[in-house]
Amino acid sequence: MENRDFIITSLQPWDIEIGSTIKNTALEISKKNRVLYLNTPMDYSTRFRGNKNKAWIRRMDVIKKLVSPIRQLNENMWIADCPFCILPVGKLPTSFLFDWVNKLNNRKIANHIRQIATQLGFNNYIHLIDTDIFRSQYLKEYLKPSLSIYYCRDFVIGESYWKKNGTRLEPLLAAKSDIVLANSTHFAERFRKYNRHTYPIETGVNLSLYDGRKSWPVPEDMKPVPHPVIGYVGTVNSTRLDSDLLLRIAKKRPTYSFVFTGPEDEVFSKHPIHQLSNVYFLGKKPVETLPAYISSYDVCINPQMVNDITNGNYPLKIDEYLAMGKPTVATSTHTMQDIFAAHTYLPANEDEYLQALDNALEEINNPMRKEERICFAETHSWGHSVRKIYTIIDKYYKK
Template structure:
């Protein structure tokens, strides 16, 4: 069977749940991974998005493992999450392009795997045999030019049309299950063997760490407006003997000026996933510094499982999903408590390390995909 994935992120540079799952479909299936379209005005805000206006002409961008095709959707009109008419117009023209691609590759009635609620308007223009909605975020809570009620309407309709719905966090699950009884909780996971190498292998210390002094508190992930910059600033100011290392791209929606002025805060930029264990190995504490709000209350932090696979101590803000792991994660209630939890984590009993690693092993992407495939096979057999 052909799987057509309408992704919420590009294949590169940050590996997310989406890529990990698509890579784990049996090799007998072709996977067409469509990166989300940019809007026609995106380059005005981010010059790096300029190539999105034309790169789709060269599709597929690349082919992986002989069965995964990476493609870029053409640019669309902006404000589709504020105005349904705009979204329908975009969907019509995207469908025309999709049908050309499907004809070129002889894709007939594929399995659709969707991540963005507004994609629901595509469904009336393209043929498919089965529909999966993998709900990974509370999309109506993102900042930007959106109409919250419209995005929630998109999601409700997509859930209702789906054969199966997956949700990554308990609060998301409770929300979308009301729209579709065939909803299952499948949290995020980790590339266990890769990240566990930080524990099992003698990895070389990164050159960037040679001039970093004191205990190292590290964060890995995209730095966007859901990251608590105030908390990082507070820690850096109160504990100047500690160094904070941040690995990941910085979004245009976050101001890090005051952090860049601090001698003990180090922005290393994005790194390929294969390189991350070498950095995390030299963290004294791994940080999950998400703000606690309606968006993050519905998140299953992927980095949580990656951190656990390394065995390193983890300190987190009090997010609902993280509270499932109070025996292996230190959870802070406020800024001062966060510092106290870091101090405790630095002196933790090493017996918790193996327990932390075992949690990550059970949550490996291989195991997550086995659960997903078993559910789909069951639902398919039941004719749902």
């Protein structure tokens, strides 16, 4: 697919300081098509609460008219910020009031999109909604795109903010969309009852960054850590990672160093696991440095809890681990069994985890197994993922 116009509205602002499936997808689409990525506006409560991260600062600069609301990222891609805030809806008491205010917000966003699209000469565009259940709920009606796609990458309605109204509105958004994309077969099964044009697609990995055949320097804060190193990269989140399981495993393998590279949430930061001498929390790191950390690990882990949020989620970090050639141990979930079973260890309980870690360490000097993992990860490039999306769109148009 070439020379088409895409407009993307996402739950994630462009300026988040972590890796992102939708950002990589947008960049891949922009190689042959024009892309307008909308930084959907923050509401007034977020503005005044202000955690003052990079995304918040950028949005405030646009609202204050200190910078232009439009940035051109490359020849075919623009980022558009909203020079306004919208009304908060999360705590509204009734569905009627929620929908009424949410429609006002959607109309305001749609007017801004139309203005930018006209300015850039976007025509007959495809609208890709990335898990933005509330702020994109009525954009199909207001924008009338040539094609509307809802892309579910996560079970957000399992989170407390989304449960009340997201559980009600996500099926409606999926049903009215022309196509639904899901990043796992588990999610796809859920959406097919709302929309028969539902397709699972696997996400990708940035192979130019995560290069397991390259020699990487050992980060300074990893040099004092004794081997063997069992490592995790990503947000250390108490709603997704099994902290109690990790505590028990780390106690039973005192000669293993357990390293976590990424920001912690408040609950995890106060967990007793911090008291263990063989556990290291290195904090948040720039994305471009993460391959060096993974390279310095002996075995990589993704010790998730199994719940509605994690069971169907596609863990991008697994592709990153495998692209770096690392033996990987991850909790057995629907998606892990469906896609990664042949290339990872998938324990389901504490005893299996301990055995899997021991077995994985025996592979660290096996070049053939390393190359197998890298070759598998290469089948999950962003180009491969986006070509699947193009094929699905073409198939829909032909029907």
